[in-house]
Amino acid sequence: METITHHIRIGFAGGLIACVHCMGMCGGFVLHLSRDKTRHAMLTSQLLWHTGKLFSYLLLGACAGFTGGYFQLFFLRHGMWQNILSYFSGAVMLLMGLSLAGLLPVHRKGEGVVEWMLASFGGRLFSTHSPGAALLLGIVTGFLPCPIILAFIAYSLQTGSVPGGMATMVSLGLGTSLPLVVLGGAARMTRWHLRRWAPKAAGAILILLAATTTLRGTSIYHKLIGCPPKPVLHLSDRGDTPCHARTANDDSGK
Amino acid sequence: MTTAASSQARSYDCAHCGLPVAAPPSVSDAPPRDSPGSVPVFCCHACRMAFLIIGNQEQGEHAANLLRLGLGALLAMNVMMISLLLYAGSVEVHTVPLFRLILLALAAPALAILIPPLLSGALRELAERRMSLDLLIALGSLSAFSLSAVNALRGTGEVYFDTATMLPVLVTVGKLIEASAKRRATDLLHALEALMPKTALLVTPAGNEEVAPDSLRPGNLVRVRPGERIAVDGRILEGTSCIEEAAFSGEFLPRLCAPGDDVVAGTVNGTGPLLVLAVRTGPRLLLHGIAEMVQQAWRNPSRSQLIADRAASMFLSLVLFLASGTLLCWSLYGDTGQALLSALSVLVVACPCTMGIATPLATSLAIARAARAGIVVRGGSAMEGIAGTDTLFFDKTGTVTSGFLALQKIELLDPHLTEEELLGRLAALESASEHPLGRAVMEKANQAGVQLGRAERVEVLPGSGISGVVTWKGVATEVRAGSSGFLEGEGATESPDGHGSAVHVAWDGRLRGRLSFGDTIRPEAPRCIASLRKQGLECVLLSGDRLAAAEAVAGEIGIGRVEAPRTPAQKLESVTRAMASGRRVAMVGDGVNDAPALAAAQTGVALGGGMELARQAGNVVILSGRLSQLPWLITLSQRTACIIRGNFAWSIAYNSVALAAAAAGLLHPLLAALAMAASSLTVLGNSLRIARFPDDPLSGS
Numbered sequence: 001m002e003t004i005t006h007h008i009r010i011g012f013a014g015g016l017i018a019c020v021h022c023m024g025m026c027g028g029f030v031l032h033l034s035r036d037k038t039r040h041a042m043l044t045s046q047l048l049w050h051t052g053k054l055f056s057y058l059l060l061g062a063c064a065g066f067t068g069g070y071f072q073l074f075f076l077r078h079g080m081w082q083n084i085l086s087y088f089s090g091a092v093m094l095l096m097g098l099s100l101a102g103l104l105p106v107h108r109k110g111e112g113v114v115e116w117m118l119a120s121f122g123g124r125l126f127s128t129h130s131p132g133a134a135l136l137l138g139i140v141t142g143f144l145p146c147p148i149i150l151a152f153i154a155y156s157l158q159t160g161s162v163p164g165g166m167a168t169m170v171s172l173g174l175g176t177s178l179p180l181v182v183l184g185g186a187a188r189m190t191r192w193h194l195r196r197w198a199p200k201a202a203g204a205i206l207i208l209l210a211a212t213t214t215l216r217g218t219s220i221y222h223k224l225i226g227c228p229p230k231p232v233l234h235l236s237d238r239g240d241t242p243c244h245a246r247t248a249n250d251d252s253g254k
Numbered sequence: 255m256t257t258a259a260s261s262q263a264r265s266y267d268c269a270h271c272g273l274p275v276a277a278p279p280s281v282s283d284a285p286p287r288d289s290p291g292s293v294p295v296f297c298c299h300a301c302r303m304a305f306l307i308i309g310n311q312e313q314g315e316h317a318a319n320l321l322r323l324g325l326g327a328l329l330a331m332n333v334m335m336i337s338l339l340l341y342a343g344s345v346e347v348h349t350v351p352l353f354r355l356i357l358l359a360l361a362a363p364a365l366a367i368l369i370p371p372l373l374s375g376a377l378r379e380l381a382e383r384r385m386s387l388d389l390l391i392a393l394g395s396l397s398a399f400s401l402s403a404v405n406a407l408r409g410t411g412e413v414y415f416d417t418a419t420m421l422p423v424l425v426t427v428g429k430l431i432e433a434s435a436k437r438r439a440t441d442l443l444h445a446l447e448a449l450m451p452k453t454a455l456l457v458t459p460a461g462n463e464e465v466a467p468d469s470l471r472p473g474n475l476v477r478v479r480p481g482e483r484i485a486v487d488g489r490i491l492e493g494t495s496c497i498e499e500a501a502f503s504g505e506f507l508p509r510l511c512a513p514g515d516d517v518v519a520g521t522v523n524g525t526g527p528l529l530v531l532a533v534r535t536g537p538r539l540l541l542h543g544i545a546e547m548v549q550q551a552w553r554n555p556s557r558s559q560l561i562a563d564r565a566a567s568m569f570l571s572l573v574l575f576l577a578s579g580t581l582l583c584w585s586l587y588g589d590t591g592q593a594l595l596s597a598l599s600v601l602v603v604a605c606p607c608t609m610g611i612a613t614p615l616a617t618s619l620a621i622a623r624a625a626r627a628g629i630v631v632r633g634g635s636a637m638e639g640i641a642g643t644d645t646l647f648f649d650k651t652g653t654v655t656s657g658f659l660a661l662q663k664i665e666l667l668d669p670h671l672t673e674e675e676l677l678g679r680l681a682a683l684e685s686a687s688e689h690p691l692g693r694a695v696m697e698k699a700n701q702a703g704v705q706l707g708r709a710e711r712v713e714v715l716p717g718s719g720i721s722g723v724v725t726w727k728g729v730a731t732e733v734r735a736g737s738s739g740f741l742e743g744e745g746a747t748e749s750p751d752g753h754g755s756a757v758h759v760a761w762d763g764r765l766r767g768r769l770s771f772g773d774t775i776r777p778e779a780p781r782c783i784a785s786l787r788k789q790g791l792e793c794v795l796l797s798g799d800r801l802a803a804a805e806a807v808a809g810e811i812g813i814g815r816v817e818a819p820r821t822p823a824q825k826l827e828s829v830t831r832a833m834a835s836g837r838r839v840a841m842v843g844d845g846v847n848d849a850p851a852l853a854a855a856q857t858g859v860a861l862g863g864g865m866e867l868a869r870q871a872g873n874v875v876i877l878s879g880r881l882s883q884l885p886w887l888i889t890l891s892q893r894t895a896c897i898i899r900g901n902f903a904w905s906i907a908y909n910s911v912a913l914a915a916a917a918a919g920l921l922h923p924l925l926a927a928l929a930m931a932a933s934s935l936t937v938l939g940n941s942l943r944i945a946r947f948p949d950d951p952l953s954g955s
Binding site: 048051052055056058059062063065066069130131132133135136139161162163166 | 316317318319320321322323324325327328331332334335338339341342344
């Protein structure tokens with residue numbers, strides 16, 4: 001049970017720290033949903049969106065945990081290096097971090113097919129204002145190939161257990177949802193969506209995101225928060241837990 | 255194509271993706287589309303599902319379907335998670351039966367929500383005599399559920415609730431992806447039609463009035479403000495401006511337009527306000543004409559589309575056979591659960607996507623992409639045919655040359671004569687004539703700022719020359735101008751070198767000068783020929799003109815082989831002879847005097863001209879008339895052919911491996927569904943690359 005709590009802590013902290021990135025990526029969805037006419041409808045669609053997203057994360061966590069467990073067993077049975085999974089996960093996390101920080105030398109031209117498919121499907125959902133659309137939009141959002149999600153799926157993979165993976169991902173989902181719920185509420189209260197400067201504010205958030213993302217890619221930032229330059233893959237019970245959480249996230253840049 | 259077949263085919267487009275669809279038997283007597291009360295027609299199960307779930311507009315039914323899918327997916331995800339917990343042994347052993355009951359409780363409503371639309375859609379497909387495996391997948395899902403429900407209640411045996419519930423979700427998502435991809439071709443076309451402005455400023459005696467473009471009629475005056483899109487095809491009456499035609503002709507640089515120039519609806523006016531006289535409006539606009547011709551082209555399936563269609567139906571029968579074989583073999587082996595799962599895997603993993611969707615999509619996209627660059631390709635076979643071209647025949651006048659005569663050289667045969675006097679006298683004479691050579695002389699005289707004389711008693715002898723009395727600077731003489739034959743008496747001889755026409759001028763019984771006229775070569779022609787030759791294509795110049803003239807032009811643009819002089823009948827013969835010797839021939843012409851050759855060649859490319867020409871001549875029409883688009887079009891077609899071949903290769907490789915693995919029981923149905931989705935994405939994504947085919951990099955220069 002101890003380990004589960006540990007995964008939950010890591011996931012939640014990751015989600016909270018990732019909030020700037022999430023606001024940039026998913027803030028648009030939330031602002032869109034807060035446009036619903038009545039307070040009731042707005043609350044329902046927000047709730048449904050978050051539910052859909054949360055369950056997508058849960059499923060991803062369960063699948064990753066299951067796959068991880070399968071491979072751990074496989075490696076154990078064939079007398080292979082058991083840490084291989086941990087190193088693989090660490091490499092994925094690092095890669096995601098570098099990709100977020102824009103440090104990867106490979107740059108993709110234009111939109112990918114997966115992004116395009118999700119966008120064309122999601123775009124149609126955007127045009128309808130119904131609870132079903134909000135729920136489906138949430139589920140689809142959960143599967144958006146965002147670097148943070150990929151990094152935490154890699155983490156779930158190396159937990160090697162279904163409950164472990166689910167715990168990590170659901171707490172990550174809750175962690176990322178909290179700032180988004182606040183954003184949605186704030187948007188409603190301040191009637192942001194009706195203001196002319198709403199798009200500018202969204203732009204400012206994105207610039208902020210870009211700034212932090214870039215900053216996080218520098219070694220100065222790592223030194224600043226006292227993290228080692230490489231992610232710590234070895235899990236110990238207490239002491240360096242927060243640092244590990246930070247490493248996973250900091251490398252993924254938020 | 256028979257009239258009956260074409261008129262019937264014209265009546266139906268898929269209600270979701272907009273691609274043409276053969277009339278299904280159940281609706282063949284129904285009124286055509288757009289008429290009130292018509293039933294929506296779909297090209298495939300994917301589009302039917304996508305239409306029901308996402309739809310084109312907000313409707314109560316769509317909202318219900320969305321909620322249905324959302325709830326079903328949520329339940330299925332929970333079933334999946336609990337199943338994973340059970341598989342991983344993460345729950346206490348004594349609670350397993352309880353968890354299995356929970357699974358049953360979750361899976362039952364999930365299936366009740368998810369299966370009915372899948373079943374009814376698949377049944378409709380069958381009723382329309384289109385084969386689809388979805389019915390079997392839905393039935394397989396139901397049997398997996400029933401078997402699991404019995405086992406869960408009995409407390410022994412395997413349960414497959416995850417398979418039973420996730421499968422419909424994954425299949426539905428797969429269908430939505432397919433349907434979205436199919437819409438891409440029509441999206442590309444709609445992007446063209448979206449170039450029409452929402453309103454136009456109609457100029458009336460009472461003042462200016464903002465009206466919808468549809469209400470404009472030919473003869474109306476339309477004011478186009480700076481930065482606005484033009485709403486009519488027409489002629490500029492007032493104002494000078496730069497007009498951006500990039501979306502139309504692929505030309506990036508704006509065109510400078512002045513009064514008298516033609517403009518096309520959908521192009522963007524630059525900095526100056528314009529007053530435009532509408533010539534074509536409403537459905538007769540070039541813009542709508544292109545869209546309509548592309549839609550007609552989509553109804554002309556290509557050879558590979560036909561092969562793909564046939565392969566798809568054969569493939570489905572094969573899969574059906576394989577699935578029943580798998581079911582039978584595993585059942586005989588004594589493993590009912592495995593028999594069911596393996597047969598289901600076979601059904602699910604089979605990806606007929608390449609044949610059924612990716613190939614037609616590639617061709618449709620290529621046609622729409624060409625239309626975006628102002629090239630109308632009339633049919634899939636024409637599109638695919640261009641790729642195989644190895645020999646190009648070019649007409650000379652109006653194709654590699656601009657078709658307008660210009661005065662190129664003035665030779666003075668009298669040492670005391672000035673060029674000014676020669677032009678002044680001749681231009682005065684020619685001002686009374688409508689002959690193209692006369693107009694070229696007038697143009698040159700105007701450019702040079704020459705003072706014109708006064709002409710009297712002008713006589714025109716059609717085909718040979720012109721004569722009259724011209725008074726220039728107070729001196730009156732009888733001037734005669736014309737061909738060497740016309741001035742034989744004055745000692746005129748055939749010009750030895752010129753590749754165009756020559757006009758001799760004489761007065762007072764003496765030959766005074768010789769003017770050579772030539773057709774100007776299109777500036778982009780040498781580059782076009784160079785780039786075609788770089789692609790390894792043979793270029794031939796066919797000309798009705800004299801050999802010397804044709805050779806001079808060919809030398810200038812870099813064509814090595816010249817056939818001249820050729821009558822239209824001889825041009826036709828050259829083309830058919832080349833085709834008979836096994837060459838794949840494209841004929842490039844302006845569509846006026848080389849129509850027989852254009853029609854005979856495998857690819858007939860007509861340059862420029864309006865919609866009327868496009869309807870008649872050639873199966874490819876380059877509306878901008880720019881030769882430089884030809885190499886681009888050939889590259890586009892080659893890319894399309896390459897993508898289609900790649901898709902077929904992938905499809906054969908994937909299906910043989912995947913089907914074998916599924917039949918052997920190595921592939922779980924859910925993994926099969928994921929593999930199938932990945933394969934679909936691969937081939938569809940590959941085809942979609944055509945939509946992003948880059949513009950001609952040379953067109954801007």
